[in-house]
Amino acid sequence: MFKLTNLVRPNIRGMKPYSSARDEFKGEASIFIDANENSLGSMAASQHYNRYPDPHQKALKTKIAQIKEVRPEQIFLGNGSDEAIDLLIRLVCQPGHDQILAFGPTYGMYEVSANLNDIELRQVKLDADFQLTRNMLQGQIHSETKIVFICSPNNPSGNLINRSTIEYILQSFNGLVVIDEAYIDFSSEESWTKHLIEFPNLVVLQTFSKAWGMAALRLGMAFASEEIISFLDKIKPPYNINEATQEIALQALQSTERLQDMIQEIKENRSILIKELKKLTVVKKVYPSDANFILVEVTDANAIYKYLLQAGIVVRNRTNQPGCYNCMRISVGTKAENEKLVKTLKYFNL
Numbered sequence: 254m255f256k257l258t259n260l261v262r263p264n265i266r267g268m269k270p271y272s273s274a275r276d277e278f279k280g281e282a283s284i285f286i287d288a289n290e291n292s293l294g295s296m297a298a299s300q301h302y303n304r305y306p307d308p309h310q311k312a313l314k315t316k317i318a319q320i321k322e323v324r325p326e327q328i329f330l331g332n333g334s335d336e337a338i339d340l341l342i343r344l345v346c347q348p349g350h351d352q353i354l355a356f357g358p359t360y361g362m363y364e365v366s367a368n369l370n371d372i373e374l375r376q377v378k379l380d381a382d383f384q385l386t387r388n389m390l391q392g393q394i395h396s397e398t399k400i401v402f403i404c405s406p407n408n409p410s411g412n413l414i415n416r417s418t419i420e421y422i423l424q425s426f427n428g429l430v431v432i433d434e435a436y437i438d439f440s441s442e443e444s445w446t447k448h449l450i451e452f453p454n455l456v457v458l459q460t461f462s463k464a465w466g467m468a469a470l471r472l473g474m475a476f477a478s479e480e481i482i483s484f485l486d487k488i489k490p491p492y493n494i495n496e497a498t499q500e501i502a503l504q505a506l507q508s509t510e511r512l513q514d515m516i517q518e519i520k521e522n523r524s525i526l527i528k529e530l531k532k533l534t535v536v537k538k539v540y541p542s543d544a545n546f547i548l549v550e551v552t553d554a555n556a557i558y559k560y561l562l563q564a565g566i567v568v569r570n571r572t573n574q575p576g577c578y579n580c581m582r583i584s585v586g587t588k589a590e591n592e593k594l595v596k597t598l599k600y601f602n603l
């Protein structure tokens with residue numbers, strides 16, 4: 254049975270979090286000389302940037318909770334979802350002893366964070382369609398396995414991972430199941446956040462870096478049980494979301510109309526790009542995509558990558574990733590960018 258307190262590292266269970274000046278005083282006051290800030294003002298654009306930001310990001314979480322239909326207590330905010338990945342590993346994995354499981358090819362930061370924390374990453378190869386089946390899990394989960402990472406839609410393949418296999422893992426695994434939904438806004442399926450109550454071991458990651466177009470601001474979300482979130486809050490750096498990011502994100506969340514328009518446009522551009530890429534002689538296969546990028550198998554990924562660079566076009570060469578020989582990952586650009594890419598590829602080797 255899943256029991257979070259058994260899973261959390263013993264040194265963290267009883268750990269006292271840092272108590273910031275803003276934690277210790279919560280009432281109204283007119284003079285703040287408790288945090289060694291600059292009381293004269295700020296050299297930055299906004300004068301109030303002299304003050305530390307809200308360490309609990311209350312306003313932002315309240316708004317996100319409304320939009321995502323969860324409670325604010327079910328939300329952790331990180332300096333990008335990369336921060337959440339790292340903190341989740343640190344929360345439950347004993348360095349030099351524990352393991353995490355992921356399915357490759359997939360997002361590289363699970364491995365980087367595992368290495369950084371001296372945790373072994375077991376990577377099971379996805380099948381030829383980049384899908385995950387129950388059989389592939391046989392013998393892969395051990396007593397040292399504390400987290401299973403599932404990226405859906407998966408980066409770099411672009412496909413959603415089979416819901417029934419994910420459900421099976423959620424039901425049968427007693428560690429954390431982290432579903433990374435960085436690209437969910439471009440997909441046809443609903444988010445796993447709808448199932449947080451059902452599965453106490455579920456953590457869903459989302460980000461403002463993709464559909465929201467706010468990669469520069471570094472804001473990621475983890476949705477989970479109140480219990481998991483309170484542990485993440487306990488171990489995070491106190492002021493991990495800066496004031497500018499909190500303000501700008503709050504503003505962006507006020508009106509989501511443009512977000513839906515952009516998602517729609519990216520999906521339309523994706524359909525056109527897939528159709529056009531399929532017509533090219535250099536393209537051997539175009540994988541289906543539920544994300545804002547497309548994995549494309551070409552005749553010679555290394556040569557085509559260099560050729561595109563010379564034309565000023567940068568794509569991601571994924572030929573060295575498991576199951577991705579001669580594949581490139583191409584983000585869906587503007588209509589004009591996609592047209593330029595297709596036109597350039599047409600002239601390769603001519």
Ligand SMILES: Cc1ncc(COP(=O)(O)O)c(C=O)c1O
Pocket residue numbers: 332333334335336360404408433435436459460461462468471472473
């Ligand atoms: C699957 C996946 N998860 C997480 C991230 C990181 O997102 P963030 O910018 O929120 O750190 C990325 C970025 O490319 C990604 O592809």
